[in-house]
Amino acid sequence: MKVLLLGDRFITNEIWKEALEKRFAGSGVIFSYAQHQLQWPVVPMESNEEVSEYSGTDEELLPLVADAEVILTHTGCITRRVLDNAPELKVIALGRGGPVNVNTAACTERKIPVIYAPGRNSGAVAEFTVGLIMAQSRNIPLSHHCLRYENQWRGDLYANEHVGSELSCCTLGLVGFGAIGSKVAKIMHDGFGSQVLIYDPYIPDEVKAKYPDYVFTELDTVLSQSDFISLHTKYTKETAGIISAEKIALMKPGSIFINTARPQLVDYDALYAALKTGALGGAGLDVFEDEPPKAASGLYELENVTATPHLGGASRQAAAIGAAIAVDEVYGYLQEGRAPRFQFNKF
Numbered sequence: 001m002k003v004l005l006l007g008d009r010f011i012t013n014e015i016w017k018e019a020l021e022k023r024f025a026g027s028g029v030i031f032s033y034a035q036h037q038l039q040w041p042v043v044p045m046e047s048n049e050e051v052s053e054y055s056g057t058d059e060e061l062l063p064l065v066a067d068a069e070v071i072l073t074h075t076g077c078i079t080r081r082v083l084d085n086a087p088e089l090k091v092i093a094l095g096r097g098g099p100v101n102v103n104t105a106a107c108t109e110r111k112i113p114v115i116y117a118p119g120r121n122s123g124a125v126a127e128f129t130v131g132l133i134m135a136q137s138r139n140i141p142l143s144h145h146c147l148r149y150e151n152q153w154r155g156d157l158y159a160n161e162h163v164g165s166e167l168s169c170c171t172l173g174l175v176g177f178g179a180i181g182s183k184v185a186k187i188m189h190d191g192f193g194s195q196v197l198i199y200d201p202y203i204p205d206e207v208k209a210k211y212p213d214y215v216f217t218e219l220d221t222v223l224s225q226s227d228f229i230s231l232h233t234k235y236t237k238e239t240a241g242i243i244s245a246e247k248i249a250l251m252k253p254g255s256i257f258i259n260t261a262r263p264q265l266v267d268y269d270a271l272y273a274a275l276k277t278g279a280l281g282g283a284g285l286d287v288f289e290d291e292p293p294k295a296a297s298g299l300y301e302l303e304n305v306t307a308t309p310h311l312g313g314a315s316r317q318a319a320a321i322g323a324a325i326a327v328d329e330v331y332g333y334l335q336e337g338r339a340p341r342f343q344f345n346k347f
Helices: 013-023 059-064 080-084 104-109 122-137 140-149 179-192 219-225 245-250 268-277 316-335
Strands: 002-007 032-037 070-073 091-094 171-175 195-199 228-231 256-259 282-285 305-307
Touching: 002 013, 002 059, 013 032, 013 316, 032 059, 059 080, 070 316, 080 104, 091 316, 122 140, 122 179, 122 228, 122 256, 122 282, 122 305, 122 316, 140 305, 171 179, 171 219, 179 195, 195 219, 219 245, 245 268, 268 282
Parallel strands: 002 032, 002 070, 070 091, 171 195, 171 228, 228 256, 256 282, 282 305
Antiparallel strands: none
8 A cells, every 4th residue: 555654843754654554553454655754843834725734835745646545644735736646545644633734625526535633632732721821820931031031030020919829719711612621621620729611602511511510601701700711612713703802801800811722713913902001911822823923913022921832732642642543544444444533524
């Protein structure tokens, strides 16, 4: 079986190959490989009218796909042109939570399943989210920067008006209660003793009943009563701009806003204005309108923000889990003849 390993600097070709051969061990299938190395995340992702959040170009893939039966990738640019040059292709498997780098419509026309790996980095993002909450609430990045790079001993951060609160005394508000949000809730509630408020209109009552210690309520209540507000919802037409200027104005004075989800959920101009005036106490941000942010971004004016370059989902385990989930689906489809559980394009 001819496999194109289209790895990047996160899910490498070695990780893909190890996952594939481990899953197919004993099957009798013999693989031959074509390989190509993409440079994400060292080189930022791009987008075009056909696909988004991809690495490299479709041009560089054309000589590699002619006899490929399987493509394993994380960020490779799979356009209609790539598919038109891959007559033997049977399946595409991605080690990520959604096929944004693949022309799924063109795959559906060819009846090529597009497999993805939902939840592969949920543990990584949940832990990172809690890390941002702790870092921002206790001024860890700010005091480190001042001491390490500006030779300032920030004793003023011990003043009562600047110190944070212990998490056991705080209320966490979650917008979204999926794989990531539910893990954040568990860490914060079970680990620290935080109260948890949740807004997620898609959670059925029978699921809510399993979490008697959490309060499921309306968005405005979550925003107005929480000390920490963290986003964990998908970006859809319904959720675009869900955290608008009006919603930001509802947040408690001094509260801390966390976004490790998607930038399209938030009016960042309004957020930066609230942070600059002190209406909000601070923010922990891992996603931005532009990645990397433009030089003119209001982000750079803000001392009360902990900013990270979209690292939330980055762990060694997340890379391995993503590859393993995708490869397991490929095995089931090709060897057992079962429809993939995580097939994006149903046909």
